Amino acid sequence: MLPMHRHVDTDLNDLKDLLLSMGGCVEKAIDEVHEGITKKSESHLAQVEKQEKLINELHTRVDEECLKFLAMQAPVASDLRLVLAVIKINTDLERMGDQTLNICYNGREFLRSTIEQVPKELDSMKKEVRFMVKSALDAFVRQDVELCKKVLNHDDIVDRYRNQIVDQLKTKLKSDPNNTDAYLNLIMIAKNMERLADHATNIAEDVIFVATGTDIRHGHEQIK
Amino acid sequence: MASKLNLKVTSFTDRKRKLKSQLIIGVLLFLALLACFPFLFISAYVISKGIGSLDWAFFTQLPKGPGETGGGMANAILGSGTMVLMCCLLGIPWGMAAGIYLSEYGEGKTARILRFATDLLTSVPSIVVGIFIYGLIVIYFGFSAHAGATALAVIMLPIVARSTEEILKLIPNHIREAGLALGIPRWKVILRILVPGCVGALVTGVMLAIARVAGETAPLLFTALGNQFFADSLSQPTASLPVQIYNFAKSGFPDLERQAWAGALILVLFVFVINFGTRAFIYYKKS
Amino acid sequence: MDGEVLKVEKLNAYFNDFHAVKDVDLSVNYHEVVALIGPSGCGKSTFIRCLNRLHEEVPGARCTGNVWLDGQNIYGKGVDPVVVRRNVGMVFQKPNPFPGLSIFDNVAVGLRLAGVTKKSVLSEAVEEALRKSALWTEVKDKLKKPGTGLSGGQQQRLCIARALAVKPPVILMDEPTSALDPISTAKIEELIVELKNDVTVVIVTHNMQQASRISGRTAFFLLGELIEYGKTSKIFTKPQNLKTEQYITGRFG
Numbered sequence: 001m002l003p004m005h006r007h008v009d010t011d012l013n014d015l016k017d018l019l020l021s022m023g024g025c026v027e028k029a030i031d032e033v034h035e036g037i038t039k040k041s042e043s044h045l046a047q048v049e050k051q052e053k054l055i056n057e058l059h060t061r062v063d064e065e066c067l068k069f070l071a072m073q074a075p076v077a078s079d080l081r082l083v084l085a086v087i088k089i090n091t092d093l094e095r096m097g098d099q100t101l102n103i104c105y106n107g108r109e110f111l112r113s114t115i116e117q118v119p120k121e122l123d124s125m126k127k128e129v130r131f132m133v134k135s136a137l138d139a140f141v142r143q144d145v146e147l148c149k150k151v152l153n154h155d156d157i158v159d160r161y162r163n164q165i166v167d168q169l170k171t172k173l174k175s176d177p178n179n180t181d182a183y184l185n186l187i188m189i190a191k192n193m194e195r196l197a198d199h200a201t202n203i204a205e206d207v208i209f210v211a212t213g214t215d216i217r218h219g220h221e222q223i224k
Numbered sequence: 225m226a227s228k229l230n231l232k233v234t235s236f237t238d239r240k241r242k243l244k245s246q247l248i249i250g251v252l253l254f255l256a257l258l259a260c261f262p263f264l265f266i267s268a269y270v271i272s273k274g275i276g277s278l279d280w281a282f283f284t285q286l287p288k289g290p291g292e293t294g295g296g297m298a299n300a301i302l303g304s305g306t307m308v309l310m311c312c313l314l315g316i317p318w319g320m321a322a323g324i325y326l327s328e329y330g331e332g333k334t335a336r337i338l339r340f341a342t343d344l345l346t347s348v349p350s351i352v353v354g355i356f357i358y359g360l361i362v363i364y365f366g367f368s369a370h371a372g373a374t375a376l377a378v379i380m381l382p383i384v385a386r387s388t389e390e391i392l393k394l395i396p397n398h399i400r401e402a403g404l405a406l407g408i409p410r411w412k413v414i415l416r417i418l419v420p421g422c423v424g425a426l427v428t429g430v431m432l433a434i435a436r437v438a439g440e441t442a443p444l445l446f447t448a449l450g451n452q453f454f455a456d457s458l459s460q461p462t463a464s465l466p467v468q469i470y471n472f473a474k475s476g477f478p479d480l481e482r483q484a485w486a487g488a489l490i491l492v493l494f495v496f497v498i499n500f501g502t503r504a505f506i507y508y509k510k511s
Numbered sequence: 512m513d514g515e516v517l518k519v520e521k522l523n524a525y526f527n528d529f530h531a532v533k534d535v536d537l538s539v540n541y542h543e544v545v546a547l548i549g550p551s552g553c554g555k556s557t558f559i560r561c562l563n564r565l566h567e568e569v570p571g572a573r574c575t576g577n578v579w580l581d582g583q584n585i586y587g588k589g590v591d592p593v594v595v596r597r598n599v600g601m602v603f604q605k606p607n608p609f610p611g612l613s614i615f616d617n618v619a620v621g622l623r624l625a626g627v628t629k630k631s632v633l634s635e636a637v638e639e640a641l642r643k644s645a646l647w648t649e650v651k652d653k654l655k656k657p658g659t660g661l662s663g664g665q666q667q668r669l670c671i672a673r674a675l676a677v678k679p680p681v682i683l684m685d686e687p688t689s690a691l692d693p694i695s696t697a698k699i700e701e702l703i704v705e706l707k708n709d710v711t712v713v714i715v716t717h718n719m720q721q722a723s724r725i726s727g728r729t730a731f732f733l734l735g736e737l738i739e740y741g742k743t744s745k746i747f748t749k750p751q752n753l754k755t756e757q758y759i760t761g762r763f764g
Contacts, residue, residue: 401565
């Protein structure tokens with residue numbers, strides 16, 4: 001039995017590429033929104049809106065392509081799981097786009113405040129989130145289960161940062177009632193940042209599903 | 225539309241080729257028509273020579289002696305009819321059984337030998353068959369319709385056997401398997417499903433075999449001999465159309481010669497009727 | 512009914528020196544549709560032909576092993592293949608109504624040759640079989656017409672009716688739709704799913720979609736071996752064996 005060249009693979013690769021460029025947009029949006037907030041720069045925040053529009057366009061296109069592929073190729077087994085994962089990752093990436101936009105809105109309001117300094121944990125948190133998103137997408141390309149497990153583990157780190165930030169800001173809310181709005185906005189930003197990590201986790205889980213055929217979403221024990 | 229593949233669909237040599245082709249077709253047609261000519265000639269000749277002597281008496285009366293006028297070939301017609309019928313009773317079941325065996329159970333060496341023997345039997349000159357039956361039956365029991373019919377049956381046997389075999393073999397194997405898969409024993413599958421399914425073709429094969437033996441002269445010379453009168457029983461020498469035609473034709477008496485022509489006409493008509501009848505039967509079966 | 516209607520143990524089938532089926536163990540439950548898939552020449556057709564002892568009818572063919580049909584070994588001592596086949600019907604790749612037989616006679620022939628002669632019994636059985644094979648309304652006014660005059664799809668349903676008429680608990684189908692158009696194929700697939708209420712169906716198919724649409728379990732054969740056997744939903748979403756995966760996704764052929 002010789003391995004065969006499949007035209008289906010070309011289609012699947014196109015689909016993957018489309019999804020990756022969408023991931024690229026999400027990564028860019030995260031970078032921009034973070035820059036905008038830490039550097040208090042409106043021009044960076046404006047970039048986020050642009051990326052989000054791109055993400056939405058790609059979201060529709062990926063869905064269309066998946067629909068076409070399902071109808072015309074009637075894939076089974078790993079092909080089917082891959083397309084299913086693409087559909088789910090597509091949704092996650094689109095949500096992530098929305099989430100960066102939410103962060104962007106909170107960021108705008110934060111920009112109006114007089115506070116110059118954002119909690120330094122926000123920096124580390126963003127780095128973690130970026131690592132998770134990038135790794136999840138890399139893992140998707142390489143079908144790398146080990147990398148996925150790493151992503152899943154990092155979710156806890158992000159949660160910890162979020163808790164630290166929220167605790168810190170809670171005390172500041174009490175001590176500095178004049179800047180309540182700004183602190184509330186920062187809390188929202190941290191919360192939404194954490195949501196980004198959750199979506200990255202979802203992607204990693206989907207990749208594990210493609211690669212192994214095992215659904216680990218509700219209980220990570222089996223894979224760890 | 226612009227040409228992309230640069231195909232050439234016309235050429236100069238085309239006309240020459242067409243001409244050559246038409247010439248060859250013309251030659252073939254001529255030769256084919258030529259092949260029909262003997263048939264048309266024989267038919268026309270036999271009809272023109274024989275039709276005049278065909279009358280009621282021909283069918284009902286015994287031959288008159290040489291030099292006398294009138295009379296008929298009733299004895300020969302009856303004798304031929306009897307012997308062909310007897311031959312069928314013997315040859316058809318025998319031949320079909322052999323054909324069924326060869327087609328349905330014919331695997332291995334035995335079958336190969338049998339098939340070869342059948343083929344050889346087909347090509348044995350009919351006069352040799354006559355001599356064979358002469359040695360086998362006539363020497364002990366004398367000339368008779370029995371011996372004649374047996375000789376004809378021996379000639380008929382391989383024809384029926386091979387045609388039955390070929391026809392059954394045309395039935396795709398999955399039909400047999402479908403029968404077996406219904407839980408029907410093999411012999412029942414053959415007799416109740418395969419045979420009814422190709423009965424038209426089988427009848428055709430048999431008819432052609434009958435047509436073939438009806439005109440046989442040589443084997444009957446040694447077996448049924450011939451008889452100027454009606455035979456009293458099947459154990460007596462019996463007249464037959466081919467033999468009587470042969471005898472009358474060489475008798476030198478114009479009246480008998482005319483009767484021979486009439487007999488030939490009857491024989492030709494019989495073969496025609498069988499052939500046309502068979503074809504009509506096939507046509508009827510198909511529609 | 513629970514349990515196994517067919518249980519195959521260490522089945523090996525040969526054509527002369529060619530080893531076509533190798534050590535296959537497989538069981539089929541009552542009222543189940545089992546699909547056999549695999550590339551051409553993988554032994555799946557040979558395999559089902561061992562289940563009604565039709566394999567041995569081919570010159571040079573033989574097989575070893577046990578096949579338990581409803582608890583009885585059809586390769587046991589003193590077993591009559593004819594009786595086995597009455598209980599394990601078969602539908603073939605090419606529609607093959609018996610030539611020269613009318614539609615009615617095609618369906619009735621199995622019973623008739625098994626000794627049923629009463630006209631009323633026969634016509635009742637014929638009607639029931641034709642209804643079950645979803646052909647009754649199409650042919651009820653021309654039962655005396657030859658079966659070979661029907662369209663390909665109708666002929667195949669006639670063949671299914673013919674097999675059903677003798678009421679076998681198991682029906683084997685060897686690529687029953689590979690010679691048919693999509694509409695006829697869909698009708699027969701519908702029919703197979705319906706049949707599940709009455710009989711157990713083992714079907715060989717080259718059409719993966721067909722296997723996934725109609726069967727409860729799927730067996731994948733390769734080079735005479737049973738590579739994987741399991742729930743169809745599992746085989747087509749996450750097969751356990753890499754070879755199965757490669758075959759159903761078209762990565763080798």
